[in-house]
Amino acid sequence: MTASGILVAGTSSDAGKSVVTAGLCRALARRGLRVAPFKAQNMSNNSMVCADGGEIGRAQYVQAQAAGVLASTAMNPVLLKPGSDRRSFIVVRGRAAGVLEAGQYAAGRARLAEAAFAAYAELAEEYDLVVCEGAGSPAEINLRDGDYVNLGLARRFGLPVVVVGDIDRGGILAALYGTWALLSDEDRALLKAFLINKFRGDVSVLEPGLVEITRRTGVPFLGVVPWLLDVWLDSEDTLAVGQWRAGPTAPDEADGGAPDRLTVAVIRLPRISNATDVDAIATEPGVDVRVTIDPVLVDAADLVVLPGSRSTATDLGWLRERGLADALVRRAAARRPLVGICGGYQMLGRHLEDQVEAQVGVVPGLGLLPTGVEFAHEKVLGRPVGSWRGHRVEGYEIHHGIARRTTAPSLSPDGAEEPPTPFLDGWQVGTVWGTMWHGIFENDGFRRAWLTEVAVAAGSRWRPATDAPGFGARRARMIDTLADALEDHVDLDALLGLTRVGSTARAAATDSSASSLHPRAGSRVVPGAR
The missing domain is CATH 3.40.50.300 (P-loop containing nucleotide triphosphate hydrolases)
Incomplete structure (x- = not known):
């Protein structure tokens, strides 16, 4: 055969x-x-x-x-x-x-x-x-x-x-x-x-x-x-998370970044999932992305990304053990940008009730967003489409946790009630954002507009390069x-x-018109060592 x-x-x-x-x-x-x-x-x-x-x-x-x-x-x-x-x-x-x-x-x-x-x-x-x-x-x-x-x-x-x-x-x-x-x-x-x-x-x-x-x-x-x-x-191997971080480190990154750059810290959770969400951010000129478990870098970065997790409640406990949870709460109090995606979004809520993934029952969240999360046996899979400030956003969902708005008010750092703003089927409170949608940063217009807002909030002079190619x-x-x-x-x-x-x-x-995928005519095959 x-x-x-x-x-x-x-x-x-x-x-x-x-x-x-x-x-x-x-x-x-x-x-x-x-x-x-x-x-x-x-x-x-x-x-x-x-x-x-x-x-x-x-x-x-x-x-x-x-x-x-x-x-x-x-x-x-x-x-x-x-x-x-x-x-x-x-x-x-x-x-x-x-x-x-x-x-x-x-x-x-x-x-x-x-x-x-x-x-x-x-x-x-x-x-x-x-x-x-x-x-x-x-x-x-x-x-x-x-x-x-x-x-x-x-x-x-x-x-x-x-x-x-x-x-x-x-x-x-x-x-x-x-x-x-x-x-x-x-x-x-x-x-x-x-x-x-x-x-x-x-x-x-x-x-x-x-x-x-x-x-x-x-x-x-x-x-x-x-x-x-x-x-x-896109890698399937967690060993390769952050392999795009091959470029030179920004000169002042250790001190929080140069003023015309944007520094991003991605927390490397033990059971991190869909770390590819950050790929598109890492391709933006002038944006320095580092995967880290260091609270000092989390404190210093202009933006922190709390990514997805395949064991959300367990990884939330790990955040607390490492001092990273305290660093995230400090960021929110200081109005420094933070975004949670899927499992990361769930951790930012008020509580999680998990009898499915880690089977730990009810555990408190970080209390930064007005949601409670209950894990269902049926997994949610979907490819939602939405918008943010006029920008079309396509994403995808893969999760057991169902986030619902709680009745408790959201408080600003000075203790005043602060109404949450809808954000891609999630919520924003101050400079804390959360969404269940993966893949949102692959949308060029949204990514650049949102990162501009982040830069302003962080006091960075970084702005997107309008002539840079899109992620796709x-x-x-x-x-x-x-x-x-x-x-x-x-x-x-x-x-x-x-x-x-x-x-x-x-x-x-020999037929260069056989496929529209062929970007150059007459490509020659040069045999390797045999």
Whole structure:
């Protein structure tokens, strides 16, 4: 049977599987192929709501955008959302499907595998090619029995496997060889290529090592992808939170920021979810974003973002233990800007009643917004649309907590009653904002207008650059840059030759009008080291 797809595996988490998959989706779509991304099981608290109302990993949603197709729950049929070190909430085909304890994982995978395999078969029927992303590393032999996301998936559907290694981590040759060495003979038979990611320098220095690894394993290298400084895409891995913070630190940031810049502190909660909400803020020229757990930075920043959480009540207790809750209350009293999103918004209310997530009963909130929160077993999933001061705002909702207005008055710092103002299905009191909606800052007009208000309140002279590209345009440019790099440094023809579309892809590649996704005519494929 000719392979209906390929599997992009990695030597470790955050080795580049997600971005390589996104780049392949765009590069192959340019060739006129109808391509679908797929990840059988994703363990991530960064998720997105599809147009059909189902929830999938954020990375797969962006990969679908890269392929130019509508995201669907078949592209990430199993999503595990960690609620603690030993407990995950299960999402199957976009809908909540119970809880999985650590000790139940091995026994509980059979039904999840069935859902994953059925979803892959569905995509394979509909699309020319399915580009699959693995999870973690196939060398995790302790998880091989019952595996359905790495080599278990590849064996089931006869998929050729490409292993990606991040050279920036160091030890790349050992990681690639060790991955191959730990596999069984049957699994090794599917390992068809290695790929180096994030290379900087002269590739000729690296090539002798690649030749020796191929001699020892029989596995060729299809390319060496260079370091792409300005390319970062929605991550599924909490280890990568804040990876956009690669630029130089503002000179006066440690003292609260230069007067013409805007400093933003994002609190890194233990169970942070949808940290991608901050991505669009971080792209604004003159805005310095730092992920932190330091109360001193929380006090000093112009704006603090309290993001979502997969265990809201537990993370609220953690805020109190770290002294961060006191820092947030001080900010509100001093009228310094603070915004809470989803779980962060819930923490800013008067109380939480949780018998669902952390199952802790009623706990007091920070008392900064006029809401009480009750957690429901049924998860709210939606893609709401609203407005703020004439700016259209689109977002998405993923939450169990239901926030309702309380009857107690909201008080200003001097003790006077202060009426709350509606804010995107949430509330604003003074310089404290809260909303259940994720993704609001991806709306360019709203983001820039709201940040201007924040800057004025914080006493910063920062103002948005009117000629800066929008967030959507920047993301599209990043995807194209990534696809260009794969076209130039990876032998895509050899990769396609391993699949059922290999014989027709070369003909399609000569037609530069085959897809509106192709930004440049006559892109050439330069084979990597083989």
